[in-house]
Amino acid sequence: QVQLVESGGGLVQPGGSLRLSCAASGMTFPQYAVGWYRQAPGEQRELVATIAAVATGGNMNFADSVKGRFTISRDNVKNTLSLQMNSLKPEDTAVYYCWGNGPWYLPSKRDYWGQGTQVTVSS
Numbered sequence: 131q132v133q134l135v136e137s138g139g140g141l142v143q144p145g146g147s148l149r150l151s152c153a154a155s156g157m158t159f160p161q162y163a164v165g166w167y168r169q170a171p172g173e174q175r176e177l178v179a180t181i182a183a184v185a186t187g188g189n190m191n192f193a194d195s196v197k198g199r200f201t202i203s204r205d206n207v208k209n210t211l212s213l214q215m216n217s218l219k220p221e222d223t224a225v226y227y228c229w230g231n232g233p234w235y236l237p238s239k240r241d242y243w244g245q246g247t248q249v250t251v252s253s
Contacts (some may be wrong), residue, residue: 139247152228162232166222
């Protein structure tokens with residue numbers, strides 16, 4: 131079965147950096163779109179960044195609020211996904227979820243979610 135396990139969250143001061151990682155198993159990783167979503171208290175879950183399946187071009191998509199500050203990358207050999215977060219702001223505080231969707235060739239693709247990791251930006 132598909133499993134997504136996040137790591138790397140924590141407390142960081144404004145302006146600081148964090149790197150989140152997601153280890154995927156039970157799936158043919160390159161065939162899936164993957165990415166990160168986040169949910170702040172009292173808010174809806176929102177897209178942070180995604181990267182498409184290899185066969186569909188691997189295009190990246192970022193929320194406007196994180197463009198220029200966050201970088202997403204995937205390692206299709208180690209089956210891992212990373213999110214490098216720089217110049218963090220208090221409004222980046224949220225639970226961050228790893229997401230997978232695929233396989234790309236199926237008309238009805240499934241969403242998969244990790245358990246989430248807390249990121250807190252505060253002085």
